[in-house]
Amino acid sequence: MGRGDLTDEQWAVLEPLLPKGTRAGRPPVWPRRQLIDGIRFRVRTGVPWRDVPVEYGPWGRAYDLFRRWQRSGTWHRILTRLQSLADAQGAITWDLSVDSTVCRAHQHAAGARKQGNLQKEPPGGVFTEPDDHGLGRSRGGFTTKLHLAVEQGQKPMSIVITAGQRGDSPQFEPVLEKVRVPRIGAGRPRVRRSFPRSACDGRSWTGRLY
Template sequence: MARGDLTDSEWAQLEPHLPKNTGRGGRWKKHRQVINGILFRIRTGIPWRDLPGRFGSWQTCYDRHRRWSADGTWERIVRAVQAGADADGRIDWSMVSVDSTVCRAHQHAAGARKQAPRITGKHTRPAQHRPDEALGRSRGGLTTKIHLAGEGGLRPLAMLVTPGQWGDAPQMIPVLDRLRVPRPEGGRPRTRPDHLSGDKAYSSRRNRRYLRRRQIKHTIPERRDQQAHRLRRGSSGGRPTGFDAARYVRRNEVERLINRLKANRAVAMRFDKRAYVFHGTVTVAAVRLWLCA
């Protein structure tokens, strides 16, 4: 076992959730070797062709990562690992925070055709195929933004990738709609945290109505322009929003989570051309964080 490879305890948690070989020819042999190669590439950010020979064929590692990103396998794996952690009481639902981070896109990430890939198979399902490839232009160049919701243990519960110039407030509801932690004993998956925290970027009447409708307590500071608008309207402007400064201190947890994710070079800078492959890259980094818990 080399530096960065899956430990025996991590492999024991991960192996039961991997696809089984149901066809001829041993299609899914050497899962551990291939996944170690995928983790090595995500951690170092090297081109796929430069993977060390101890991981086998670079083409096998790339094809498996691309396929599992396209058909939602990585999504199913991270949810299965989350379900195990929740069953053991290792998810801190007392405070879930939302935030986003911008990732620069390498020149190799540009130029993909704006069409969804064709994925064939009996149980395949597109995970997140975007017609815009989640690339946005700014003065700094091409960027991609990762929106995520993280629990108190510094691990992501839900993620979403968008073009870099997209705002945070409109993406809060799509991120929370992706929060689904299955229950191994059966029943509906858990989709609601006890408390939600976010910075001023998430302060909007739409977001607050959504949280009240779902009965999610929240701590989101009100922006100055929203305060001034409410005061100008007088009694029709409504009551000021509640704000718990003591709870808001815990918002640093999601920022520390982002730092842990971006310790992987292929997450801090996007090298993948297709949005669904980059989303799979971020998901694999999240799986590793759950296995290390």
Template sequence: MSCGDLTDTQWERLEPLLPPISRMGRPPRDRRQVFDGIWWRARTGSPWRDVPERYGPWETAYTVFRRWQIDGTWPRILKKLQVKADADGIIEWEVSVDSTVCRAHQHAAGARKRGLDSGRTRSDGLAAEPDNHGLGRSRGGLTTKIHLAVDASFHVLAAVITAGQRGDAPVFEQVMDKIRIPRPGGGRPRTRPDHVLADRAYSSRQIRAYLRRRQIPHTIPEKRDQAGHRLRRGSAGGRPPGFDRETYKRRHKVECRIGLLKQARGVATRYDKLAVRYEATVQLTLIRQSL
């Protein structure tokens, strides 16, 4: 077993969640070997052709990674791990929301834009490839942004991929709507956190109204310009939003989780041309770090 490969205990947790690998070699490839090869590429950020021979042909690792991205296997595995964690009482429903910018390698650019489905979701509910491939151009080059919702026990409950220049506030509702944990005994999945923590980037009337409408308590500091505008309006400006400084200190957990996620070099630097492939790399990293 090499550095980063699954231990026997981790494989026992993961094996029941993986689908069979059909028509992949004679005899069929070992799923543990293939998964370790896929994870090696995400962990190191190396090209697919550099996957070591001990994991089998690199073509097999790439084909399985791509196939499981297309048919939605990666998000299904991640969802099953979340369901088990919630059933075991591990997930704490105090959710922190934030985002992080990842530099895109020059190899991530150049994907075709013709013939892409510009819709948000496909007919099967999976995310479609955006026209801009989730790449944004800034003074520092191409970047991609990962928006995360993290609970108090460091479980990532939702992740959204956008171009690097996208603001945090416009994507907030999309992130919150992706929080959907099915219940083991059936019934409606859980979608509402007990509390939401976010920084000043999420201080807007629209976000606060959205949280009030869903009856979700929140701790979001007010921007200085918003506070000044409210004070200038006098009584017409309304009351300042409630803010508990001690509660807000617990928002550091989303920052810690971002740092852990970026330990995978394939996430910290984007090498995938397609946004859906990069999202699958993020999901693979979350799966591996949840075992």
């Protein structure tokens, strides 16, 4: 097991949340755990897909799994389920912090068709792709801005993606509106209640949410 790979304890929690395979017969050559570790390596380090170490299996298989689950909303469902389990165990500290960071877009991010619905594989999958595709011009060049809400254990609660030149303050309410943790069993999902806009200072915010 490499540094940063899933531990046996983590895999025991994650495996039951994964989609069930539909193919009968022999098990796949490349186990899901191996491919998921390869995906996590790529996301953690930022290397090109082709540079994912061979120990994780063929990079094309890892990318195919990542892309299929991204388009089908599987990753989002897994995250939501993990949040529900953490909340049921009292592992979420409901003092949320909101801030943003800017990411420089890769040089190949430009050049996609303006009419994304005409692409061979339209973007977005089950989610609506923003008109600007989360790309814009800022002082850093061609950039994307990530607006993230986290609890005090640094677990992600919600994320909003905008073009790099978008201001932080207008996204304060949208990122909090996306906080929604379903309860295991009866009860409505946990969401944030009304939060005064005066609580934000234009850069980062912290507040107690219920």
